[in-house]
Amino acid sequence: MVATAATSSFFPVTSSPDSSDSKNKKLGSGSTNLGGIKSKPSASFGSLQVKANAQAPPKINGTTIVTSPVEGFKNEDGAGSPHPRTFINQLPDWSMLLAAITTIFLAAEKQWMMLDWKPRRPDMLIDPFGIGRIVQDGLVFRQNFSIRSYEIGADRTASIETLMNHLQETAINHCKSAGLLGEGFGATPEMCKKNLIWVVTRMQVVFDRYPTWGDVVQVDTWVSASGKNGMRRDWLVSDSKTGEVLTRASSVWVMMNKLTRRLSKIPEEVRGEIEPYFMNSDPVVAEDSRKLVKLDKSMAEHVRKGLTPRWSDLDVNQHVNNVKYIGWILESAPLPVLETHELSSMTLEYRRECGRESILQSLTTVSDSSVGDLVNVGEIECQHLLQLEEGSEIVRGRTQWRPKYAKSFGNVGQIPAESA
């Protein structure tokens, strides 16, 4: 109908039914049938209740616009939503007005684009301030980020730190918008009462393609149970324009008493708070079951000593932020690897936290390099250890690197003449 045609030019990615099907397929590694997940009863979900293949009504300047009649859907305030049947009868006039507004807006945008300093951002109209929203039966949180000029590295692609910060930000925002945030970061109200906090124990990330300056990435995140007393958080990062998958990540969390610093089972009250949000899909990154080796100095080919946290590396609790550890690990990777290769995947095990006064060292060893077959020509694998100078282990890791620009060399089987 006319209204849908006009609005789909306005919101090209999201209002057509086809695109939401492809989104369903993306979540979980292909083996999840999201249609089969039963709708959880709405605890205190945040403000929206949506069906799997409908989009939250977009708002322009505070007015809610209904793009197509959807059964059983409520808008945000639950107020003033007209009965679908009556509304359809009124559509023709509304669509003309909308078409006129669209034309004016697109004309203005065209003028901006000619000056080439304002990138076109249709997604801004849906989530104008980029604070993210709950989608998909209330279980998935989605937020877009544009890649800023100060977030890219020397080769103009987004830095690992930038991408990891997106994962952290969406995780916290998910908890916040689901009403699961007690005081402080990431602890539910019941957890706060019992002095419990989540701590990450394991992180696996696969970098399929790095976004560049000006790209807008869409980050989807959700949680599932992990064993009896753990939680898994998954992320799927895609290019908001093309839908191409850029990054996949999976993390495992356990509960710890923040006073005793001992691990804890999940108490029943907390289980009641968080279980309604568990999606229980398969992990988005298949678990890398190879054990992570503990390096010692005799094995390490590269050692970087004297790493100390800067004042700006500390989080709200005066602890070094998880993302900084990754920076230190990469800091000590051999320079020839960093110059010619990009990180394709990493697996990290978090053993112990460190604070401001810690002095750390980062050890790296290169595993058998370039033993891959034609598909994995030039791939390098490294083992890492980040430890306090007096020996306590902070993080253990394994990274895989592929030659930069490997993807642009086309078909499998073609050996590039020279790696960049």
Next chain:
Amino acid sequence: MRKLHLIWVTARMHIEVYKYPAWSDVIEIETWCQNEGRIGTRRDWILKDVATGEVIGRATSKWVMMNEDTRRLQKVSDDVKEEYLVFCPREPRLAFPEENNKSLKKISKLEDPVQYSRLGLMPRRADLDMNQHVNNVTYIGWVLESMPEEIIDTHELQTITLDYRRECQRDDVVDSLTGPELVEGSKIHGTNGSATAITREDDLDCHQFLHLLRLSSDGQEINRGRTEWRKKPT
């Protein structure tokens, strides 16, 4: 500019923050550039809280043109100027229109002996830009590294002015020095023949400091700065 191998380099940066935004606040930044005398250009910013419309900060910066091969400053020729002036507002407009505002204040050089210091700072890989030079923002971090902890823990940065003198490269090691700024007109009285001055530290809510970043190796100045701190709002 590219044809002539010219690049812009920051000469001075002055930022005032009246109210710090918090997580999930939305702020709006307005920025524009304009001609500044014969050798430079200025870029100004105004930061506003979108929810309340109030101005939460202002900033101004001065840029000069440098030849990237000779690393020497160069006057801006008219045709280069015209290329970018097209994008600048026609009417002169300043983020700091008031007379004698702090953005114009001269910064004295901090002399030894210095009260606070943090020595041996080295650029991390993440601090380097595409040209292997230390990014401007990293300097601000280094300047703050030598601030005394008693101030950093209880106060927030209200104003910072930085004069960029010399660029810093990957293998350079830098010392960060900080000392209280003596207020003009403060009394100097001697005790046992040595001069001391009353500083504004007597005023517990506001503190002013001078800063110097210099190469560890030969003491050459990289940049100098001035900061003002106010007590954190409770």
